[in-house]
Amino acid sequence: MxxxxxxxxxxxxxxxxxxxxxxxxxxxxxxxxxxxxxxxxxxxxxxxxxxxxxxxxxxxxxxxxxxxxxxxxxxxxxxxxxxxxxxxxxxxxxxxxxxxxxxxxxxxxxxxxxxxxxxxxxxxxxxxxxxxxxxxxxxxxxxxxxxxxxxxxxxxxxxxxxxxxxxxxxxxxxxxxxxxxxxxxxVDLERFHPALRARHRDAARADADVPATAYAMLFAGSGFERKGLSTAIRALAHLGDGGARLLVLGRGDAAPYRRLAGELGVAGRVVWLGARPDIERWYAAADVLVLPTRYEPFGNVHLEALASGLPVVTSSVAGGAEVVDDRCGAVVASDDAAGFAAALEKLRGRNATELRDAARAAAEPLxxxxxxxxxxxxxxxxxxxxxxxxxxxxxxxxxxxxxxxxxxxxxxxxx
Structure with missing residues (x-):
């Protein structure tokens, strides 16, 4: 030809x-x-x-x-x-x-x-x-x-x-x-919406035995090693608030991470949810998404969390970091547990309504x-x-x- x-x-x-x-x-x-x-x-x-x-x-x-x-x-x-x-x-x-x-x-x-x-x-x-x-x-x-x-x-x-x-x-x-x-x-802006917080938050926390006033960080993703679960657990241990909780949602071998949590003295503050289809309930239950991933072209959880009005703290190697700024979260080096803890503490001190609105605004164009x-x-x-x-x-x-x-x-x- x-x-x-x-x-x-x-x-x-x-x-x-x-x-x-x-x-x-x-x-x-x-x-x-x-x-x-x-x-x-x-x-x-x-x-x-x-x-x-x-x-x-x-x-x-x-x-x-x-x-x-x-x-x-x-x-x-x-x-x-x-x-x-x-x-x-x-x-x-x-x-x-x-x-x-x-x-x-x-x-x-x-x-x-x-x-x-x-x-x-x-x-x-x-x-x-x-x-x-x-x-x-x-x-x-x-x-x-x-x-x-x-x-x-x-x-x-x-x-x-x-x-x-x-x-x-x-x-x-x-x-x-x-x-x-x-x-x-x-991202599905109807399925993932800040309004779901009022509908699901209290019931989801009760299901997971998370106190209503506890600062709850959500780690969502399968493949715990690549997603950086060890860094999330270490960040929990760095937090000054002994009542904070880390909710772990996803599939993976939890045994080594349970041991790590025990060694760091936070085993009782990590909630293992397993893989669940109702992830929107857990965005509603949480106060922040934490994802210290080591490799991530663009995890959908970034967009889902933002659409749900949840601020996001993620790693600098995550593609999702491209839609996260200091108005709706933070970006930290993937293995910097102290940096993640500092970012989480800073977000916790901010106005929750402003954070929620900024997170939603970041997701709405996508x-x-x-x-x-x-x-x-x-x-x-x-x-x-x-x-x-x-x-x-x-x-x-x-x-x-x-x-x-x-x-x-x-x-x-x-x-």
Whole structure:
């Protein structure tokens, strides 16, 4: 195929997107839930895409709770160890993506065929840097890095979920600015709202045996080591207030952290909630979110807490720190327990209503509708340049013919 023909196709793709904003979009993603975390972000995004009039499809492993307007393409994933699951997902998703008729193929996983890769987990190489002293799982890391290299080299458009994550991707994989965008996640401003404080606070505290007057810090997240739970426990021990509580919500091996709390004399002040679907109750119960994460492209808990009117104290390596300032929280080095304690003490002394209003104001611009609008701009840019990009990649990487042939599907007859 000549460059001339490719340029004509590229122009046709761009015209088609401008002429017809509604698109047939395939999203490759693991099964999502409607509560908390990465899966909640996917659910909210897909709802918003449907609300914008797009024809949305999901391909992924496992059974998925039905969502109006989303067509499911389940992938038959056999029970496999983690590294093999990643490879199997990439191989199983490829035929669905190749099938054609899609205006945009957007993957939230490290797969083989996509127009847009949403790098929700950031760059795995950056994660390994951050967790350098915590080895293990070598096969998993090797497989993840191999898939990641391919994704960043061969995908026309990369979407990072924070500026910090975009910097990591550019630094490790030399993805140039025309192919790299930053699109923050959205947050459900109705589900997470300061008004829930009056409805849930007293009952949630009673359930957790937290005194009504206690200063309650919420740590929310699974993967306690990466999220910095040890720093949160040490910060609790640094606080002058012996009545303060740390509520720990999420999945993980709690045993070493229970021992640490015991050694520091705060075991009776740490409340272990486990993983729960009703996270909004615990935002209502708490006075502040504390997240001393060691690596975090952009934890959704930052936005959920702010939307709930909860100030946030997080680490400087968190993507969520980009929406936190001294009006609604604080940013501290991830391993600085004394710094976290000082920030918490300072926030405690401030006017609670002003903090709550500032937190809510920080979250309000970050809606799912705004996220979709930003992604639609990525899709328009994709229509203008992906054919030219794939010509270069075909020469450089000797891509198979189907990769070279299929991308220019953004035509008026592409559906």
């Amino acid at each position: 000549s460059i001339c023909v490719l340029e004509q196709d590229r122009a046709r793709c761009g015209r088609a997107l401008r002429r017809r904003p509604a698109m047939k979009i395939l999203i490759i993603a693991r099964p999502y839930a409607f509560h908390g975390g990465v899966e909640s972000a996917t659910a909210g995004l897909m709802r918003a895409l449907v609300a914008h009039g797009h024809d949305v499809h999901r391909a992924g492993p496992g059974r998925q709770q039905a969502q109006p307007g989303v067509t499911e393409h389940p992938l038959p994933m056999p029970p496999l160890p983690s590294p093999a699951r990643a490879v199997a997902l990439a191989l199983l998703a490829a035929p669905v993506a190749r099938r054609g008729g899609w205006d945009v193929v957007q993957s939230h996983e490290r797969t083989l065929v996509q127009d847009v890769y949403r790098a929700g987990e950031g760059a795995h190489r950056a994660y390994l840097e951050a967790m350098a002293s915590r080895g293990g799982r070598r096969v998993h890391h090797a497989v993840t890095l191999a898939l990641e290299r391919r994704v960043f080299a061969r995908t026309p458009q990369i979407v990072a979920i924070s500026r910090r994550s975009a910097d990591d991707i550019a630094r490790h994989y030399a993805v140039p600015p025309p192919r790299l965008s930053v699109v923050y996640n959205g 809606t799912f509708a705004r996220q979709v609008q930003a992604l639609e701009e990525v899709y328009r840019r994709l229509g203008r340049n992906r054919c030219f990009f794939l010509t270069k990649q075909h020469r450089r990487h000797r891509l198979p013919g189907w990769v070279f042939a299929r991308p220019c599907s953004l035509t008026a007859t592409g559906r």
